[in-house]
Amino acid sequence: MTNNHIELKPKNYKSDIKPVWCPGCGHFGVLAALTKALAYLKIPPNETALISGIGCSSRLPAYLDTYGFHGIHGRALAVGTGIKAIRPELNVIVAGGDGDGYSIGGNHFLHACRRNMDMLYIVMDNEVYGMTKGQASPTTAPNWEKSKLTPHGTGTRPFNPAAIALAAGASFIARGFTGKPNAVTELIVRGIEHKGFACLQILSPCTTFRPEQKEWKKIVRPQKFEVTDNPIVAAQNIHADDGFSSGIIFKANYPVWQPELDIKCEVESFADSFKIPREQ
């Protein structure tokens, strides 16, 4: 990552593709914060790869003028891991929603946390599957009854992203809220700067299927505890919290995993093995 290039403004990181998100969607706040973060860090667009899965939030790569890959459902972290493995010099950012990241991609989430490759994972959490018209996701409250698939609520306790990330070995865990875009920008910057796997949950209201989330602006507040590198203290803080505190919860210096590349490998060295035997 270099930052000696020409200074770009946030809008210079946006592509010409207009977002199809609903007007009022929280994801616009993430888009704005991300472009501001990249501009602040002076990371040229061609030194960033933004990877996503499937869902409303996973449209994000199309709206930025960086390298991008709109992957398949739940596999954004697998793709991001592969890109980081082969192109370690790239600033890899993986983005998606709560369904993509915590349900379909839940297994990848666990192992990305423990693997601790140097990348930022942004989960735009609106507690609903929006693109498929409003079903309960892993982070939906058990008593949400607005979906016909769960008319009496899910009845199950919601997924706690910070607790799971901590248990799985993530080295950076933070939570933001799109109603506070400049604070989200700082969290993105800190996540990119962190050496290791940075998990950033961003509460991002869904104006269409969860209009009641407009009230989040009255609930979300800066966390009352200090960032810690002690996982026991972090666990206590996470479990004592209602999930609406924002800030950096946990930050530790864990060994970063980065495979060594055998750049000496050339096709000529194994081309013979692929020769088709001449018919006798």
Added chain:
Amino acid sequence: MNERTDSFDDMAYFLRHALTLEEDAVDTYETIADCLETHNNEDAATFFREMAAMGQKHADYVARAAIGYSLPRLAPWEFSWCGDRSAEVAVIQECHYLMGVGHALKIVLDAEKNAESFYQSIVSVSTNLQVIAMASGFAEEEKEHVQLIQEKLDNFPLEGEGRYHDPDPAHIPE
């Protein structure tokens, strides 16, 4: 670059805020206009597009005023705004795909009021007479915008709840 003072007694610090305020406002108005165009809401999109064009003129004016100053480089979270966001940024979360110009006027009115309050706050905290004079001028300008938009809003036909009725809504029970 000069040493940072992070004080509104410093003209460069003030101008950095004024310029970012206008640029962020323009960027947000353009984003909203793009989004509404995508949702075939041409009336509201055109309104926000015009607001962006006006905002750009203000940004250009502030940029000209800043010539000769070395503006400090501030992280987005280091600005001394009154709230959680840049002072003249429209709150995109208040938008709706069926919104009319009346609804749009209310959103812009709030943004302009915030900008006026921001400049007024500088007038009251700065001890630099040049900064006070410029901030007073900008506050007066924002006040005019507030009055203009309020007048438009007062004379604008009320948008009833019916406006938000969509016979083919996004939320189709599955």
